[in-house]
Amino acid sequence: MTKKISALATQQRERILSAAKQCFVETGLARTTMRDIAGQADMSLGNIYRYFKNKEALIETFIEVDNQEVGEAFELLDSAKNFKVILQEIGSEFIKEIANKSELLVYTDILSEALRNEKVLSIVTLDHGERMLAKSLEKAQKEGRIQLSLPVDTAALAIIAFIENAALKCIINKKYSVRTAKKQFKQYLDLIAD
């Protein structure tokens, strides 16, 4: 019975967090109301408080969960034969996805939150992707699947930075297309890795 309850609880929490994400993307962390989330989750306002102590707790949990999803793509790299090609594809995919705005919207808010809230900062690993990439790069270099013209850490930072800023530029600057961004990323990668 306790199991059953906790299964429902888990399911409900997921439902709420998923609804929250949609709201956060649309309205931003700070401006999203509990009513918005309840409406999106198609449940009553009061019921949310059964699963989350308050808005703060909900946001913290959301950030925690959301953070885990990032960086999973990089796992592909570890088994990649043609590392550089895969890396380029992943980067291009990221640029496209981020430029699609919704991911970035929430990321920005989480960052803003984390910068001001130690507790949140300790929960999230904002450089999660970078760390995973660094690991993959190191392994690949050891195994001779790639040659880097920069130390591993610097390279990982450089690559992630380029991807993120190129994507952001796509959103900000209407004259800058995803296509150009991808092309520039290719040039860039050619300089860094071989």
Next chain:
Amino acid sequence: MTKKISALATQQRERILSAAKQCFVETGLARTTMRDIAGQADMSLGNIYRYFKNKEALIETFIEVDNQEVGEAFELLDSAKNFKVILQEIGSEFIKEIANKSELLVYTDILSEALRNEKVLSIVTLDHGERMLAKSLEKAQKEGRIQLSLPVDTAALAIIAFIENAALKCIINKKYSVRTAKKQFKQYLDLIAD
């Protein structure tokens, strides 16, 4: 007399905007209240409305003004004899400054606002620094003061991206020091420019 009056007005607006900046750094754009700003500016709440129609107008003006201050540093480059050295110094300076948090804090919020608000997006030039750098790089390359291993645009994007992300990492990751960031930036620059 009109001069005097408008001088006061200008001064008061600056006082308010400066107070606002402090509040925005501490509390974030969205969570800062008009009362906070009034308190910080050491004036009555109502008086703020003499100088700004409403909160939205205040924020827009703030973003506009704040934006103008960015990128001024890059002007040094145009007369630099040893371009690369100056660029490295500017980058290091930026990393240090951004890592000091307050600049980034506000930048993040402005970004968040801009991504959701067309009007704000049209006011700010979020890639202001990048554009200025691109121009300087182009001029320097023509004049033979620098050699780039990437096209000018790509290089500018790459450099700014590295600076910003390195700075962010300083804040986020306590194990990553400003010193390391500066060192990595130097390596990085060596790869891109000669």
Next chain:
Amino acid sequence: MTKKISALATQQRERILSAAKQCFVETGLARTTMRDIAGQADMSLGNIYRYFKNKEALIETFIEVDNQEVGEAFELLDSAKNFKVILQEIGSEFIKEIANKSELLVYTDILSEALRNEKVLSIVTLDHGERMLAKSLEKAQKEGRIQLSLPVDTAALAIIAFIENAALKCIINKKYSVRTAKKQFKQYLDLIAD
């Protein structure tokens, strides 16, 4: 269940509108605050906004509802055998009621509002009573229940005008009693109808 819920909602809306009326009578449309209404309705301020989007919507609804109540008395006339006697009684009743002030107080404010607000003007039918009376007079004249010394429209206008101004005079001029007003109305009616 939906029934129950909407029943509560309807009941609450009525409670609020009723409280609003009392406030409007006492303080006037423009000077009544939402807090006043909440207090009078014995509920929290915030709760009013569950039932009315904002003050404007509340006022509009109030005016609409209040308007419907006017003119119902005239329905009696259509089945009246002794039309003139009934008309005289209705008029006397109106004078008494209006002179009781509260009706007139709100009417005046609605008028003021309507004269400056097209939307309100389109909602209310300020000459509702007059129109109903005109219809009744026409019918009664056709059926020979009354003889008018003026065209129907002019008569209806004249009668309503007299009632309203006599009532107003009762309030304004302490030397002018409701009794006198009624007496004068009788004289007046004798001139217009037979």
Next chain:
Amino acid sequence: MTKKISALATQQRERILSAAKQCFVETGLARTTMRDIAGQADMSLGNIYRYFKNKEALIETFIEVDNQEVGEAFELLDSAKNFKVILQEIGSEFIKEIANKSELLVYTDILSEALRNEKVLSIVTLDHGERMLAKSLEKAQKEGRIQLSLPVDTAALAIIAFIENAALKCIINKKYSVRTAKKQFKQYLDLIAD
């Protein structure tokens, strides 16, 4: 010197009251701000308080002054040879003028104010016109210049009431023209006076 000062004072008070009237017509008594009035009078906000203790006092003075202007037209009647013709013209003129809205707008607000504020009620003579008309009618009847089918008081009330309501109807009901109103007033007058 005192004289000079008081001359200026009088002039300034008139300027303010005149500005106030325009504001009241446009925005209503309750919604007009002191700043509005200052702007309209083309003087500083603070200066108004030199001439009027506060807003309430200003409004009271305004009402008092405004009231005196009403009813002057009726003075023509006392010397009129063809009383009924002149009366008809005056009525028509009133209908036209009131239907022009601005007079009525302020009158409505004054009425609203008077009904709730004993002090104001004692200041204004809302039935000023009616009283003057009653006097004129009495005199004219004595002198045989007119024959009334109603007692003087009732007639005066009836005539004023008709004029006011007809004018109001012109504003409220777009299908009802000033022309029709005038025509109906003529019919009406024929019934009451000879």
Next chain:
DNA sequence: GATGAATGAGAATTCATTCAT
């Protein structure tokens, strides 16, 4: 006398949170 900057007391409105059902 005149100015208009500044103040402070509300006013409308929103929203996280609680609680009876």
Next chain:
DNA sequence: AATGAATGAATTCTCATTCAT
């Protein structure tokens, strides 16, 4: 478990009034 009505504190904004210059 779930609902959503109700609360009350906080927020933006307005405006009569005061006061230093």
